[in-house]
Amino acid sequence: MTVLLDFEKPVGDLRTRLDEVERAYATEPTSDLERQRASLKADLAARTQAIYRSLTPWQTVQVARHPHRPQTLDYAIGMCTEFVEFHGDRAFGDDRAIIGGPARINGRAVMIVGQQRGRETRERLERNFGSPHPEGYRKAHRLFQMAAKFGLPVVTMMDTPGASPGLADEERGQGWALAANLATLATLPVPIVCVVVGEGNSGGALAIGVGDRFLMLEHAIFSVASPEAAASIVWKDSKHAPQAADALKLTAPDLLRLKLIDRIVPEPVGGAHGDPSGMITNLRTALSDELDQLVAVPAADLVAARYAKYRRIGAWFDQGGTPS
Amino acid sequence: MTVLLDFEKPVGDLRTRLDEVERAYATEPTSDLERQRASLKADLAARTQAIYRSLTPWQTVQVARHPHRPQTLDYAIGMCTEFVEFHGDRAFGDDRAIIGGPARINGRAVMIVGQQRGRETRERLERNFGSPHPEGYRKAHRLFQMAAKFGLPVVTMMDTPGASPGLADEERGQGWALAANLATLATLPVPIVCVVVGEGNSGGALAIGVGDRFLMLEHAIFSVASPEAAASIVWKDSKHAPQAADALKLTAPDLLRLKLIDRIVPEPVGGAHGDPSGMITNLRTALSDELDQLVAVPAADLVAARYAKYRRIGAWFDQGGTPS
Amino acid sequence: MRNLFRRALPLVSGEAAQEAAPELWVRCGRCREMLYAREWEAAHRVCAKCGFHARLTVADRVALLLDGGSWQELDGSLRATDPLGFAPPGRQSYAEKLATESRDSGQNEAAAYGRGSVDGIPVALAVLDMGYFAGTLGAVVGEKVARAFELGVAERRAVIVVSASGGARQQEGVVALLQMAKLAAAAQALAAARVPFVSVLTDPTLGGVTASFATLGDCIIAEPGAVIGFAGPRIIEQTTGEKLPPGAQTAEFQLTHGMVDLVIARRDQKAAIARVIRLLMGGTALQASAAARDHLTAATNGATTMQPVPALQGFR
Amino acid sequence: MRNLFRRALPLVSGEAAQEAAPELWVRCGRCREMLYAREWEAAHRVCAKCGFHARLTVADRVALLLDGGSWQELDGSLRATDPLGFAPPGRQSYAEKLATESRDSGQNEAAAYGRGSVDGIPVALAVLDMGYFAGTLGAVVGEKVARAFELGVAERRAVIVVSASGGARQQEGVVALLQMAKLAAAAQALAAARVPFVSVLTDPTLGGVTASFATLGDCIIAEPGAVIGFAGPRIIEQTTGEKLPPGAQTAEFQLTHGMVDLVIARRDQKAAIARVIRLLMGGTALQASAAARDHLTAATNGATTMQPVPALQGFR
């Protein structure tokens, strides 16, 4: 079953017509139908490319949240020749909104940690729609420390509407869990590559998103808050989410331009949801490339460079003196 | 209000008669009454000393559990010129069965951690009778790590019937919390002095009782299980606790003879409950002495010696070869 | 965001009360009692009747915590830029909003930092200010707090940060978000240097501040009644439909849930902070050189006879 | 202690079932199904009908986990002493009890350890044995497991410990209690050497074993249905008066509560353990010398194309 986003409607019509022509051609393979088919195919590709080249920020948000978009487990299983999912924070529970464990990418053992939103309703409920509880972040923390112990590079994949905001989460110290992860990642003595594979909002994304290299898939988003949350703060009305998406500069190209991320991983034409295995290949290639470079750097240098990288972030001017 | 243990009855009668003579002497200070008073006093002291010199193990258990015996907070406040109680495990709760925080003993900054049983009913309930939950052991863990960070020697005080054995404690990983503390204490790069101040049973005591020097107050007990629990395992009946207390070798003199503890801290005649401030002075003296010696040792040597100390514990013989 | 907290909290801030009767009397933001302004100020804006801790300015905090005359503010001239060019149609642009906040508050940013001393102990102090842009964390606040941590490393000064914030400043987008990572890294640098960090949480401490440096203190002190959390009360109620029970997310709630070390009334904070720093820095001597040890012993000897602060256990 | 668990658990152990029909048939300890003994043994004593994992001997465990012929037991001749002179009036003395246990079980202590390999990866393996003195932790068990950890350090062998124990051995008193500290220290020595420790928890794992080395594994694997906890079910019910709900303290309960990494059926355990060790030792190469890296790469290359073990997520 295909899910069509609003702005994909023109492509949807084309695809329907192409399907009809394909069926007709199967029954009666005329040269006219063959020409029509070729022309429709070319048209479809061109239109798709055109649409995805000029997505608005709000349209990008829709793509980043597409129900058929590959998720962390798809990448962990698709990219890796070995993967063992480890469970639990050893103190309270096993949060299924965060998954992780040791894995092997292109022959190299790594530690994978990422949010998992789930796909059908039941899985989405079990995984709290990818909004982790404190015990999820504490599981991640345990895995980060295990990676450091065994010298495993860390690969994190962000895909979350944000950390879970329930009263129970507050009771178990959501803010404390997030902060502990930021602190631990800041000085973890192994290479860390972070990728936003879908939606990466707020401290809930950042708590597994501090490292040496920060990547975004082409149509992923990364933001201080979800557009809806930002709209209800700035406009006092979450209906202004599209305007907020515009203003927040949450797309990969905008963030690369602002030098707030390091690299964009290209998506197949029409987005990752149209070609998951193509996307998995693209991500594996990008990660292998990044890891190849990082493993050559001594751990102390990595950590020092990581500090310098985050320390630099933020522009201000000094009214009384020299601008920074 | 005086609490008299069974075997203290003879002393109790003497004390009553002495009180009567004191009152009579106050009204009519005759030389006869003065002689009686002196004789009773001497008799009382001699009898008390005789009783406490030859306590049976089961009587020692009663003394160790005496409701008026000083507890960890009494020592923390009484021995230290400064003490700040820190709260919470930063993840789930603040367990009042374990208290701890930085303090100053004889001018030296240390970290104090100990079980606290409580005295009146309400406090005992709030403190779960000194049986810590997992979050209590995790608070202790946090304080141990803080001590390592700031180079504070650690002083722990054991006084617990054992770790709390409820289903909720199992759900939050009681065994995991205990094990984590044993592991952390084994390699903590600061001096650690442990003292059993009352009852020290099972893994629940040991989880704050691994260190460079292990002390017991003269009438404290230290055991693999409470006598009642051991009796219900060995006799299938907790009523045999007195026999179990005998068999378990849980008194300070027995354990010193077995070379399983390092030092006995003398109690005032008649036990710590008769003279808390005398007991506090004795413990401060012993701790200062131990700390003076340990702070002179480099951290790496301390940890190596600690490993060797525990590694040696346990006797076996090698049927196929040489006895150990 | 500022209005958000005015609405979200059942308390009217002390400043608002003062406006109503500026000369002699103020009305308590919680119990509505009329209080004699001079006494109320002398009590550090704590209600004599109900104990309500009204919000303080940066200057008030400095007066409360530091030794008189020891405060030396640093880099007070840092000003925000507009990294995203945040100018959504129909709303105030970030640039305009900054101007409005400055005009309304008389401040120029939501944090100040500098050197000072507490009971003679040298410290670096940073204070966040709810009075400017709801204390939101943007690049300037991030830079000042980061410099406070680095000052702590460079001069081996204990660091005290007093937080009061609605969270990350939306108008700076990912730049604001990444201040969280920058500040956690800076706090780690202080930790690696084994210099104590005392974090003081005041009303309210929320969002990106809670989820980064504010909860990384070696010792976390909370002010009575302060609302402290990651998701604020309004967000929780909107997102989950849960109605929060009374007392949820207060300082006392966080103490019960194991998240803070101490809940301490204003009048006792300075003594408690001094004692904590003295004890934690006293231990460092053990690992340091003999010279450093002598120095530290000298610095701490003066106060070894202080009695325990009675309020330390008073908030259970 | 052994009888204690017989009574506490609703399951009859596999050995007991086998005694009832020693030749051809055994009865499942959970579902009471009659099973053909040869098939049941070939399935590592897992019931074909209900999946019940009956208890295994040390030899069974070795056959299940290690490569054929690779097992080399060490220090099998260690024997317990009686450190306390434990001889309470009216009960069997410890010395007598040891003799009884040896006679009944045909074993001489509750643990064995040695060298072996898993999928060609060199390991140190220790196995605790419920069949002798309820797998209780005394000086000999403690010594053997400690030596397994030290073998791991000395030869950089991953360490696997299969636990099955009623807890500390009361008859050795504080000597038994302190084995917990000794083993936690030994596990820490392995951790400091950055050599992986895989802990396998089987039915039952309780008391001093749970509260020391068994829960310190880098990866903790539990056998389906195994009862795992600190306080055993009988102690909880006696002490608190709580009646335990069905499934409390099982492997699956511990997975839900975040305490174990994996619940894996017997037939999949060897492959999973090999994979975990390969991955964790693969990382060490990064930090090690070039020579060590080449060595490790060579050792792990053979299996990079293995597919994920399907059972790994099967027990939610």
Ligand SMILES: [Zn+2]
């Ligand atoms: Zn009031």
Ligand SMILES: [Zn+2]
């Ligand atoms: Zn069956």
